[in-house]
Amino acid sequence: MxxxxxxxxxxxxxxxxxxxxxxxFAFRPEIAAQASVPSLEPAAVEHGxxxxxxxxxxxxxxxxxxxxxxxxxxxQTPFGTVYSANITPDPETGIGQWSEEAFRxxxxxxxxxxxxHLYPAFPYDHFTYASDExxxxxxxxxxxxxxxxxxxxxxxxxxxxxxxxxxxxxxxLYFRPGALTADESQSAExxxxxxxxxxxxxxxxxxxxRNALGAEERAEAxxxxxxxxxxxxxxxxxxxxxxAWDVDSLTQYLRTGFVxxxxxxxxxxAEVTANLRNVSDEDIRAIATYVASLMGQAAPxxxxxxxxxxxxxxxxxxxxSQVVPAAATGxxxxxxxxxxxxxxxxxxxxxxxxxxxxxxxxxxxxADSPQNLINxxxxxxxxxxxxxxxxxxxxxxxxxxxxxxxxxDYLRGAYTDRPAWTDTREIVxxxxxxxxxxQIYSTDGVRRDPVVPEPRTQ
Amino acid sequence: xxxxxxxxGVDHTVDAEPDTPLLYVLRNDLELNGAKFGCGLGxxxxxxxxxxxxxxFSCTTPILMLEGRxxxxxxxxxxxxDPGPMQQAFxxxxxxxxxxxxxxxxxxxxxxxxxNPAASEADVRRALHPNLCRCGTHIRILRAVLRAGAAMxxxxxxxxxxx
Numbered sequence: 001m002x003x004x005x006x007x008x009x010x011x012x013x014x015x016x017x018x019x020x021x022x023x024x025f026a027f028r029p030e031i032a033a034q035a036s037v038p039s040l041e042p043a044a045v046e047h048g049x050x051x052x053x054x055x056x057x058x059x060x061x062x063x064x065x066x067x068x069x070x071x072x073x074x075x076q077t078p079f080g081t082v083y084s085a086n087i088t089p090d091p092e093t094g095i096g097q098w099s100e101e102a103f104r105x106x107x108x109x110x111x112x113x114x115x116x117h118l119y120p121a122f123p124y125d126h127f128t129y130a131s132d133e134x135x136x137x138x139x140x141x142x143x144x145x146x147x148x149x150x151x152x153x154x155x156x157x158x159x160x161x162x163x164x165x166x167x168x169x170x171x172x173l174y175f176r177p178g179a180l181t182a183d184e185s186q187s188a189e190x191x192x193x194x195x196x197x198x199x200x201x202x203x204x205x206x207x208x209x210r211n212a213l214g215a216e217e218r219a220e221a222x223x224x225x226x227x228x229x230x231x232x233x234x235x236x237x238x239x240x241x242x243x244a245w246d247v248d249s250l251t252q253y254l255r256t257g258f259v260x261x262x263x264x265x266x267x268x269x270a271e272v273t274a275n276l277r278n279v280s281d282e283d284i285r286a287i288a289t290y291v292a293s294l295m296g297q298a299a300p301x302x303x304x305x306x307x308x309x310x311x312x313x314x315x316x317x318x319x320x321s322q323v324v325p326a327a328a329t330g331x332x333x334x335x336x337x338x339x340x341x342x343x344x345x346x347x348x349x350x351x352x353x354x355x356x357x358x359x360x361x362x363x364x365x366x367a368d369s370p371q372n373l374i375n376x377x378x379x380x381x382x383x384x385x386x387x388x389x390x391x392x393x394x395x396x397x398x399x400x401x402x403x404x405x406x407x408x409d410y411l412r413g414a415y416t417d418r419p420a421w422t423d424t425r426e427i428v429x430x431x432x433x434x435x436x437x438x439q440i441y442s443t444d445g446v447r448r449d450p451v452v453p454e455p456r457t458q
Numbered sequence: 459x460x461x462x463x464x465x466x467g468v469d470h471t472v473d474a475e476p477d478t479p480l481l482y483v484l485r486n487d488l489e490l491n492g493a494k495f496g497c498g499l500g501x502x503x504x505x506x507x508x509x510x511x512x513x514x515f516s517c518t519t520p521i522l523m524l525e526g527r528x529x530x531x532x533x534x535x536x537x538x539x540d541p542g543p544m545q546q547a548f549x550x551x552x553x554x555x556x557x558x559x560x561x562x563x564x565x566x567x568x569x570x571x572x573x574n575p576a577a578s579e580a581d582v583r584r585a586l587h588p589n590l591c592r593c594g595t596h597i598r599i600l601r602a603v604l605r606a607g608a609a610m611x612x613x614x615x616x617x618x619x620x621x
Contacts, residue, residue, distance in 0.1 A: 340477030340520035382588070383501060393500025397512030398519040 026168030028115040031105065033097035037089050040140045048141025051134055053275040054283070055127075055200035059268070060084045064447045070094075070148040075121050076228075079214065080157035082121040090147040103139045104132070109177050110167070117167035119155070120175070120214065128177045129199035138200075174215035186293075189282075193290030196283060203291075206232040206268070222294055224368065229431075229438030230267040231369040236294045240366040242416070245295055250288035255281075257443055260352045261361055264390050266381045266441055267372070274445025334410020337403060341395070356392065359415045370408050370421045374431050375438045377404065384442035396432075404428050461521050465490065466534030476522035481505045483521055484531060492532035492561040496590070503589030506562035507531050513569035515588075532561035535568060544568050547606035548599075555593035563589050567603040575610040577603075 052058070061069045061084050071086035071094075089096040095103065095113070102113040110124035111117055118124065130138075160166065180198060182191045197203050208216040209225045217223070222236030233240060243261045245253075252258075257265040257273035265273050276284055338346075346356035359365060364372040380394025399407075405424050412421055430436040439447050459476045462469055465488060472487045479498075484490045484507070493516050496504030500515040507516045508530040536542030541549065544564050554560045563586060570577050570585040577585070582603050591599065 336476060336522055337520075340522045341518065380500070391499070391501060393515055393518040395519075397514040398509055398523055400523075403523060 022169070023165055026117065026165035028109075028111045028117070030115045031099060031102040031113050033113070034099045037096060037143050038100075040144050044137045044140035045144045046141075047134075048137035048139065048144075050279055050283075051138050051200055052141055053278045054196055055138070055202070056272055056275055057087070058275070059271045060122075061087050067146070067148045067150070069142065069145055070150040071152050072150060074153075077121055077214065079161050080155065082119050082155050082157070083153045085122075085152050086148065086150050087142055088145050088148040088150075089143045090149050093149050093151050094147060095142070096147060100136060100139045103142075104135045107135055107138075110171065110175065117164045117171070119157075119164075119167060120170065123202040123205045125175050125216070126199055126202035126205060128175075129180045129195070131179075131195075131199075134200070170213060170215070174213070187289070189286045189289050190293060192283065193286035193288070196287050197290050201287065203235070207235050226369065226371060228268055229371070229436050230375065231367055231371045232268075233363055233367055235291055237296045239295045240368070240418075241363045242366050243361055245292060247285065247288045247292045250291055251281075251285050254284050254288060257445075258352075258390070262363060263352070263357045263361070264381075264443065266390075266443070267375070267438065268441065270441030270443060271445040271447075274443075333403060333406035334408075335414070337399075337407045338410060338414075342407075345392075352390070359411060362415070365411055365416050366418055369427070370412070370424050371427055371431075371436070371438075373408055373411065374404065374424075374427055375440075377407065378431055379438065379440050382440060382442070384444055384446070387442075387444060389443035401425070401428050401432055404432075459522075461525055463521065463524055463529055464527065465529045466531060467528075472521065474521060477520045480507070480516040480519045480521055480524060480529070484516060490531050490533050493565075494558055494561060496558070496562075501590075502559075503562040503566065504559055506565045506589060508565050508569050511569065511572065513566040530565070530568075532564050535564060543609040544571070544603075544606040547602040547609060551598050551602040551605060553595055553598035553602040555595050559589060559591040559593075560599075563591070563599050563603075567599075567606065571603070571607050571610055575607050577607055579604060582607075 058068060060073055060075065061071050063070070063073050066072060067088075069087045071084045073084040075082045075084060086094040088094040091097050098106075098113045105111050106113075106118065106122075107124055107127040107130060109128070110120065110122065155162065180195055183194070186194075204216055204221055206227045207222050207224060208218075209220050209223055211217055222234055223238055224234035225232050239245065241262060245262070249259045249261060253262065253265070254273055254276050256277070257270055276287075342356070346359055348355040350356075362373075364370075364376065376392065377399070378394060378396050380396075381390060381392040382394075383389060383391045395404075405428050408424050408428070409420060412418065427436070431438075441447055460471055460473050461476070462471050463480075463483070464470075465484070470488055472483050474483050474487060481493055481495060484493050485495075493507055494504040495517060496502035498517050500518040503515065505515055505517040506513050508514070509519070509524065509527050511528075532545075536545045544567060548554065548560065548564065566586055566589055567582065570582065574581065579600060582600055586599070586603070
């Protein structure tokens, strides 16, 4: 008994020592609060504004109906809900008391002014690569914003993740603060693009799959991931785009959110491209140069298909080609639905954006997940307020689950040579039930609720 | 191809091409001219009807999708002699100028109120977003929908007096 008791006591002591050691390891000192915001150079503020557009800061730190950078956006993660911080210079509820040193530590090391670890929903694993000058400019820009008193809601994370020192363990496994070293074998433009993409752009935060602990799978960098109800396509060597992207098409897409050979951004990329509109042409081209190099050379087959499908689909030449199969059951449902509901726009031969995208060019059809295609058919692409833009009617109230599955599977088989999707029914059910919701964005990057009061539930 | 559509509680067997939009069948085959053609693209809402409880653009819905579905048009909300709460509310608020958008507005509003008769003005504004009105009677339409909601909550008793 006594011996067992001693073993237990020693075991407890070891645990306590280990825990204390871990706490010591996780400890970060508080940085003194600054009394007032320092004077800001206009040039730095302007440079910082441009960097904030690249970093897409507002998409997390501004709620759809909130004031700029006042935070409070609920970010859903597999571990619970994290709320974005108020990064206006408000002294009580924002970062008004943060010196530049505190701000730099937050971006470089993921630690706030008080010494608490930040959850990696804030992508400091990318911001750590930002240069001193850029961090200083970003600081100047944020400090120049109007201060908004807005308390950030408390996070709702699964136990025990509310205990912030645990993040130090995550960082030990998955995070190394550091800097990018230029690749001398590449052009200055490529290096500039790499810097922007890997640091503030944090593109792989969405476009790379994550492991069970929420860290990016480095081995599958840019391999695509489901985020916010949309599938962020692979943008590396496994890009599914039927026509290969190049520097020119990527530049146009990033600047405008639209390019004829690929379609239009109406998911979260709409917000990204809306922000990039305010970034210099050189920087956008640099980003495009780097991303195009990630994608590598187009495979010969793709290049041939690209040449062949450059011309829009010819309009139907005879009445026969417009006859809809009479059967609305069994195998032909998908074909019948396409012919009846979709082909009038999508096979019209009208150039983008007046006609529907020629489906032979649709990345959504070639991707590994049918989620984006289902989103578009189900919710449609509503018009933007007071500005022209591509639109598509949604079929949420009219189409049943069986019909949507049939249509989606038919399109995959008819327009691609890829293997059939195996999870169509599951994704259709989740989308129809509202378990998976996707935000539709206007072409100006403004979030638009899917314009459906309630989708069908069968 | 023949399709059986249940419209306003009555089964109709219609002989039309399977890709014919529901709007055309309603107007041409069934002579239910409430739903209107405004754009043919699902962008204006003048063609809105209710299918299985959901407001839908009938101009982009081919009848091939609709075998066995329950379709409700504005004619199903009431008659000239016995208007339903929605129609009575629109009369009371004098919410129509040219009237072209009105059946679509009523159907989308009815779908909302069927789910939530206590819908707030913000709910109504959001729900009616897909329906356009070019004459500018939006404020009256809003008042009419809220009035219909109140009437439905009071057991459907329509208010007789104009406002």
